[in-house]
Amino acid sequence: MIEVTGLSVVLPPAVVAVDGVDLTIRPGEFVVILGRSGAGKTTFLRALNRLVEPTAGDVRLCGRAVTGADATTLRGLRRQIGMVFQQFNLVRRASVLDNVLAGRLGWAPALPTLLGRFSDDDRRVALQCLAQVGLADFAARRADTLSGGEQQRVAIARALAQAPSVILADEPTASLDPALTGSIMDLLKRINVQRGLTLVVSQHQLETALAYATRVVGFRRGRVVFDGPPAALTPPVAATIYAEAPAP
């Protein structure tokens, strides 16, 4: 599904955020990228759809090259990759439905959308996705009137509206009340199981990773230091992932 070879990202001025990562993610997996903050998880996820431009290496989605793709091809690939962010990244002043409809932008004809028009089909898809995250009654509300947990659900509905084959979720619960972590992770898991979508979720919490992942990839200082099922993630391995970075 996603093949990553030799991926490196150097952020300006000269921070090596991702350092030669090789990783193959198979269809239907629920992969948790586990690591301390600053381990390169966010940069890794953002490099997969080139929100951050990789410095070296290759990313392929279903066999098609993401790295090096021209603008049009890249847009076509991006719409297959739903993305959920730590800060939700909704347009606060827009309605919940408009936020979810934005997920259709990659598919809808460009000109009408610039005038704010979406087809009935697009609206139906958006409403279905809202229903799936349990917010069917919130369509007309302004996004910033919702609670944090609800806003993240809207963001997940937006990603679903893309009809993607994979969803990348970058620390989706880190800005939420810890009590809400379970409900958001449950929702992602349900999407994974019911829709058969591939999920790649970054997390800094070990317990959450163990509870939901079918596969855990441990990141430390931009490198993969563990890759295996949750059962294989023994306390010594966890200690390696979370070890203090030695002073440079």
Add this chain to the structure above:
Amino acid sequence: MKRGTLVIALVVLAWTAWDTGADPVRLGRGIPWLLDFVRRMLPPDLRVLPAALIGALKTVEIALLGTAVAAALALPLGFLSARNIAAPAVLHPARATLNFFRSVDTLVYALVFVAAVGLGPFPGVLAVVAYTTTSLAKLYSEAIEGIERGPVDAITATGATRLQILRYGVLPQVLPLFLSYVLYRLETNIRAATVLGFVGAGGIGFYLQTYLRMIDYPAASTVLLVTVAMVMVVDAISSRLRARLV
């Protein structure tokens, strides 16, 4: 260092006072004349009220039309001069052009347009458009530079085109600010448009200047009162609308 700056500032100010002939004693001697001027304006001559109201309406029209056209023209310019949107090759020429045209005031534009298209409210509208377009473009671009990056990332990730990203990631964040700036500009343009008549560009200023020239102070005071009322009404409506936006 700080004291040195203060001394320099005081010296500069003292020199400007000397060079402009600023003289409190002279102002004191002028006060009786000021009072005489005010006394001769009273009571206002209400027979010219209909003319003053027509002039006020023209002024409001000039400001409204000019501001509306400028609000639209400034849109592309605002995006082209926003650091986080435009490529440097476009950004710098766009900014330089805006700065150049913004350094000239509405009244000066009015002089130019009266010479170009003749007397009346139309050159006034053109003058308002010329100045307001550049000043709004500047305000727009600053609003665009202040947006949150997050929603733009999210829209980009959906596979949206560049224009769709602007429409769905940027525009919703800045539109309320844009509208608020437009209303603010409308308020200042009403004020600017009151003097456009002085140079033949229509509106209430034409009446004020005419009556002052005819030394008909009671008539002039009616025009002034109408001007004050007009500005206050527009300000009140506009600030109420602005309060709803943010």
